[in-house]
Amino acid sequence: MANIKNKKAYPVLKKIKNGLVVSCQAWPDSPLHGVIYMLAMAKAAQKGGAVGLQLNGSEDISEISRQVNLPIIGIHKYLDPRGRFWITPSFKEAKQISEAGADIIETNTFSSNRISQGDYHFEECVYEMNFSAAKLARDAADRFTIKDPSKPRFVAGSMGPTNKTASLSPDVNNPGFRSITFDDLVEAYAEQARGLIDGGADILVVETIFDTLNAKAALYAIEQISSSKKIKIPLIVSVTITDASGRTLSGQTLQAFLHSVAHANILAIGINCSLGAKEMRPFLEELSRKTDHYVSVYPNAG
Secondary structure (H helix, E strand, O other): OOOOOHHHHHHHHHHHOOEEEEOEOOOOOOOHHHHHHHHHHHHHHOOOOEEOOOEEOOOOHHHHHHHHOOOOOEEEOOOOOOOOOOOOOOHHHHHHHHHOOOOEEEOOOOOOOHHHHHHHOOHHHHHHHHHHHHHHHHHHHHHHHHHOOOOOOEEEEEEOOOOOOOOOOOOOOOOOOOOOOHHHHHHHHHHHHHHHHHHOOOEEEEEEEOOHHHHHHHHHHHHHHHHHHOOOOOEEEEEOOOOOOOEOOOOOEHHHHHHHHOOOOEEEEEEEEEEEHHHHHHHHHHHHHHOOOEEEEEEEOO
16 A cells, blocks of 8 residues: 655645635534635635635535535544544545545544643653554555555644643633643653554644644654654645734734744644634734645534
8 A cells, every 4th residue: 555655745735726725614404605705705815826625524515516616625523523532534435535526535533632631631642642553544645545656645643732731721810820741741742643654644633722832832742753754744834813912812812823833844734713704804814925835624514
């Protein structure tokens, strides 16, 4: 079975689509017109190139792709919206979303880190969760790459923000207190990144960033793992704008956030979560003006 090497992923991915990567957190019961509206928003915001679509779930993918005649850049499937233990898509589901036309399959490993899994006493399963998720997606991606070498498929490993923040105190009566240290975050993210890379991920997605210090810990951990493995893995970095103020939960503006992560090996930078498509549009426009990277966006469904 063919294996897409990490060192080859970056230049090939840059050739897939030139422009805005668009996705929609649409569950199977989400209305189709909402997805179409979001794509229209994306087309209006972009400066040129292609627009792609991402969906949580494969039920409506084929119908949507027929209606909008746009490439599907990434799709990932949540087996359990409540985030229970088995959080990785099966090979059958990875195969289905590849058949639907996805170029990239994202693992469902958003909370598969030692810090978040500590709530469920599954800390010792973290490496296995990430390795297995990436391996399932890798197997499906390779089979479809072999079937059609002109359309290579890639695996993106999802890395969420954890359920703790390094910049803010959880105790309003003790603003100097922190429930997690930077070093703790680095250790947790390194374990997750190692599992995803060992399982075959071509890209790592540091997403739903509400605290940039957490994200910097993730980026540092990925740099350490990449250096030890002598690879250069591309990154998608996606921040969360909390409300109409245009700031993250830890208080950063988009401009400040861009400066904070400018050192990383970023393939695409974007915004996700918190806001719906309409509310997110002005921040998307601001981001596209201020960065030279590819831009990604996946708003809440509404």
